[in-house]
Amino acid sequence: MRITVLGGCGAWPLRGEACSGFLVELDGFRLVVDVGYGTMPRLPSPDIDAVIVSHGHPDHCADLNPLLRARVLRAEPAPPLPVFAPGGALDAVLALDRPGMLDSGLDLHEFVPGDRFEAGPFRVETALLPHWVPNAGLRISAGGQVLAYTGDCGPSPEVARLARDADVFLAEASHLDDVPKEAVGFLSSATIAGGEAAQAAAGHLVLTHLFAETPPEEAAEAARSRFDGEVTVARSGLVLRL
Known part of the structure; x- marks a missing residue:
């Protein structure tokens, strides 16, 4: 499994x-996990095989629009x-484009956090993690290798469960240590992420979603x-090879 950080x-x-x-590749299959602002131009090509979005905030899904446009509006459209x-x-x-404009390029699979599904060679387990909107934490496994990802979330016992013995644990760390009062329960910090990685006995902790x-x-x-x-x-541009 090869993981490339797009942003x-x-x-x-x-x-x-x-x-x-995050671009996750295995045996030629290209899975993108979240497509926030500025991620689409960092893909080697729009010809990827699947996308998983953790939640509906634009810093996690806004670039789905240009990605679909690049696949639908070219001379030879890509499959859904x-x-x-x-x-x-x-x-x-x-809803950013006129109704129906991108329909031919999209095969949408909506799930309830807690569901399990497959995306190419990857087995995906999801869990509802606390955030302002429904947010799915992910445990993505294939060939005995495991990538865990929190999306954005406050502390929860489900985080350590999803990340148990993960080779790579991508953890939201918006803040350094203390989370501001208005975000307590909905966002995390680097200190919290370190504690969750230790509890999960994860291999490599990768901190993401750092605020400016x-x-x-x-x-x-x-x-x-x-x-x-x-850590x-x-x-x-960061590349992790499992």
């Missing part, structure tokens, strides 16, 4: 970066793209205060 910014993309998006998302999560982004004011180096150190394993901060 790891939280809320909006910083200069030269992109928001949440299987897209898996919680029910209703994509209503806003799919969260220093990456300090975030990594905060996570290491709770977790003895490898990396997600940046566009």
Whole structure:
């Protein structure tokens, strides 16, 4: 399994970066997990095989629109793209164009967090994690390898369960240590992510969705205060090989 970080910014993309998006490849199958602002131009090609969206906030799904446009509006349109998302999560982004314009390019599979499904060679287990909108945490496995991903969420016992013994644990770490009062229960921090990685006995913790004011180096150190394993901060272009 090969994982390429398309973007790891939280809320909006910083200069030269992109928001949440991850290209996961195995045996020629190309799965994209989240397609936030600025991720689509970082794909090697729009000819991917499937997309999973964790939740409906635009920093996780906005670039589904240009991705579908690139597949539908070219001289030889691509086949419908299987897209898996919680029910209703994509209503806003799919409404950006005139009704029906992109229908031929989309094969939408809506799921309820807690469902399991397959996407090519990948087995996907989902869980409802706490956020302002329904958010699906993901456990993606194939060939004995496991990638876990929180989307955006506050603390929950489900996080450690999804990430149990994961080779790579992609964890939202919007904040450094303390989460502001208005976001407690809905967002996480690098310190919290480190504790969850330790509880899950994950192999490699990758911090993602850092807000602009969260220093990456300090975030990594905060996570290491709770977790003895490898810690990396997600940046566009980072490649992880399992």
